[in-house]
Amino acid sequence: MAEFTAVVHGAAEVATATGGLGSDDPAGIVEDGSIAVVDGAVAAVGPTDEVTREYPPENAAHEVDASGQAVIPGYVDSHTHACFAGDRADEFEAKLRGTTYGELLASGGGIHRTVRATRAASDDELLGDLLDHLDVMVAHGTTTVEVKSGYGLDTETELRMLDVVDRADDRHPVDVVATFMGAHAVPRDYGDPGGDGTSGTGAPVDADDYVDRVVDEQLPAVVDQGVAEFCDVFCDEGAFTVDQSRRVLRAGAERGLTPKVHAEELAHRGGAKLAAEVGAASADHLLHATDEDVAALVAAGVTPVLLPGTAFGLGADYADARAMVEAGAPVAVATDFNPNCHSQSVGFASALACVEMGLTPAEALIAGTKHAALALDRTDGLGTLREGAPGDAVVLAAPSHVHIPYQYGTNVVDAVLKDGSVVSTPTHESYDREVQP
Ligand code: NIG
Ligand code: FE
Numbered sequence: 285m286a287e288f289t290a291v292v293h294g295a296a297e298v299a300t301a302t303g304g305l306g307s308d309d310p311a312g313i314v315e316d317g318s319i320a321v322v323d324g325a326v327a328a329v330g331p332t333d334e335v336t337r338e339y340p341p342e343n344a345a346h347e348v349d350a351s352g353q354a355v356i357p358g359y360v361d362s363h364t365h366a367c368f369a370g371d372r373a374d375e376f377e378a379k380l381r382g383t384t385y386g387e388l389l390a391s392g393g394g395i396h397r398t399v400r401a402t403r404a405a406s407d408d409e410l411l412g413d414l415l416d417h418l419d420v421m422v423a424h425g426t427t428t429v430e431v432k433s434g435y436g437l438d439t440e441t442e443l444r445m446l447d448v449v450d451r452a453d454d455r456h457p458v459d460v461v462a463t464f465m466g467a468h469a470v471p472r473d474y475g476d477p478g479g480d481g482t483s484g485t486g487a488p489v490d491a492d493d494y495v496d497r498v499v500d501e502q503l504p505a506v507v508d509q510g511v512a513e514f515c516d517v518f519c520d521e522g523a524f525t526v527d528q529s530r531r532v533l534r535a536g537a538e539r540g541l542t543p544k545v546h547a548e549e550l551a552h553r554g555g556a557k558l559a560a561e562v563g564a565a566s567a568d569h570l571l572h573a574t575d576e577d578v579a580a581l582v583a584a585g586v587t588p589v590l591l592p593g594t595a596f597g598l599g600a601d602y603a604d605a606r607a608m609v610e611a612g613a614p615v616a617v618a619t620d621f622n623p624n625c626h627s628q629s630v631g632f633a634s635a636l637a638c639v640e641m642g643l644t645p646a647e648a649l650i651a652g653t654k655h656a657a658l659a660l661d662r663t664d665g666l667g668t669l670r671e672g673a674p675g676d677a678v679v680l681a682a683p684s685h686v687h688i689p690y691q692y693g694t695n696v697v698d699a700v701l702k703d704g705s706v707v708s709t710p711t712h713e714s715y716d717r718e719v720q721p
Contacts, residue, residue, distance in 0.1 A: 289675060289704030290346035291339050293318040294332050295355045296683040300669040301653040303646070305614060311646035311685055312668075319355065320344070321675030321704030329669050346706050348699060354684050356649060358427025358676030358700065359630040360656035360667045363568050363589050365465075365622035366417045366431045367410060367445050367452075370401035372623040376597065385598055385624065386522050386550060392486055395435070395469040398623050400481030402435035402445070403474065410448045417621070417628060418456045423710040424629040425697045427676035428459040428667075430618075430660055432516055434468030437494075439502050442466050446511040457707040461660055464512035464541060466498040467524050467532045495528045499535040507539045514565060514660075515541035519555035526554040533562045542661060548572040549594070560584035566616070566659040570603045571595060578611045587659040588613050590651070591620035592636035593627040605651075606642030615643070616659045617651035635692035645686040675704035681711050 292298075298317030303310040320328040320339035328335045341347040375388055375397075388394040402410070414431070421429055431449045436442040446462055453460035470491045475483030506512050515536030519529040523546075533543040543562045547555025549569035556577035559567035567573075567581055568589040581588055590603045608615050617637045621628050634648035643651060650667075657667035665673030680687060681698040688696055700708040 287323050288339065288344050289324060290321040290348065290701060290706075291318060291336065291341040291344040292348040292350050292355055292677060292679060292701070293336050293341050295350035295679070296352050297685070298329060298355045298669060299649055299685040300329060301357050301650045302668050302670050303650070305609060305612060309646070310644075311649050317355070319669055319677060321701070324675050324703035326665070326669055326671055326673045326675055329671065346701070346704065348679060348701070348706065350679050352683055353698060354680040354682060354687070355669070356425075356678050356680065356685055357653040357667050357669050357673070358678055358702065359425045359652045360660065360662075361421065361426045361429040361618050361621070361630050361652075362566065362616055362656040362659040363591060363618035363620050364429055364431050365434060365620070366429065367414050367433070367449055368398050368402055368435050368623055369405035369410060369413065370398060370623065371626065372397060375624070376626075379598065389469070389522055392472060394624065396472055396474075398435045399437050399469070399471065400474055403438075403441050403481045407444055407448055410445065411451055414448060414452045415456055418452060418458045418460070420628045422458050422700055422702075422708045423697065424631060424695055425678040425700055426458060426628070426630055427700065427702050428461065428657075428660070430461040430463055430514070432463040432465040432468070433512070434465030434516070437466065437469065437471040439505050442502055443505055443509055446506065446509060450511040457702045457705070461514075462512045463514040463516050463544060464503070464506045464536070465516040465518075466502040466506070467495065467517040467529065469518060469523055470494050491524065491528060495524070495531055498532055503535055503539060507541070512541060514544050516544040516546060518546040519558060520546060520549050520553055521551040526558050529555065529558055530562065533558070533564070537562065544568065548577065556581060559586050565661050569594065571600060573603065575607065575611070578608050578613060582611055582613050587616050587655060589616045589618050589656075589659050590637065590641065591618055591625070591633070592640055593633050594620045594625045595640070596636055597625050602636070602640045604641070605637060609643070609647060614655040614658055615647070615651050616655040617643075617648060618656060618659075629695065631688045631696065632692065635689040638689040639692070645689050648689060649685045675701060677701045
């Protein structure tokens, strides 16, 4: 028998995120709306009287009275590096004093520092940290997240990271999608794998030799392991060239991993056109993308994933989201959560997308939900609240989706449902506010 999982009823608005680009109503608003979830999927969405007549709230396993509140789909955070050890708060401070991301990387800091820490961490430490991060994410409304490897840069640690991602997916209500990113940086000689990562000479290894290792050693092992679904490369100044990136992505695609590209972040290097050429699911960052790049992405059906939190932390210029929307691109917005961009809130990224990149609140909403699902090749309605979509929904402590960017810096999430079960109620666990007489 079908399990009648949840009814969220009486919402001031249900933002279904079903409207498309160029629509008058991208957020797909239903006023005075309700949703019903049966067997983990949305069974009905519409006006409260209609939905509750067919699905009486008192019969549901989870009844959520959303009077005066807005309901949105669970966020799909389509670009993170959430599996890592340590932090780089001191580098954040150095960047505020003028040191650049490229300088930190070139001097053995940045990604290299996180590689050393990640290699030295145990599986249990990595898993514990990742589960903690997922708790923070779900409290901010994220119900699906993509997590990349890429802080191992050797076969053993890349496989360990992906295994940790897989175990986190099993243990945590948030769905975790794995991406292999052995080509995240050209490694240095860090010393013995499994050591503390500092016994080597620290000298950079030859980039082409490393690409050989990614293609000939890491990729086959990653495919055998069977966890990763996507293959990503950092195609940029100080990382991999277009030719090196193409080799990795083509080899990955031949073995069934869908390409993704970190493109045009620090400089314009041709990663966006490469993403179009190889039919990538997404091209990400795009701070330096040209109109021609955007046209190529649109023609090839590649989803642009914009990461304004990274530009914010780097003090860099933002990607031109407005121009991409005008060009017909289904712009997605994600956090890029990593030690260089320690933000786990898609809502905060949405606020930046509105204020700094010219999106409307409704466009920012579909960028973090419906379009983000496209960046993960999901076509089952993920990121929307339409009939048949996963029952992933967020009830806001606010009357409309506009309050997400409007209340920037505040977590406006009141309750989170994953597959129709309430999995997080961040604002309910507050102190007792009763005023003493
Ligand atoms: O997407 N740009 C490359 N990769 C990450 C940063 C990773 C790091 O600095 O640790 C990014 O921003
Ligand atoms: Fe990234």
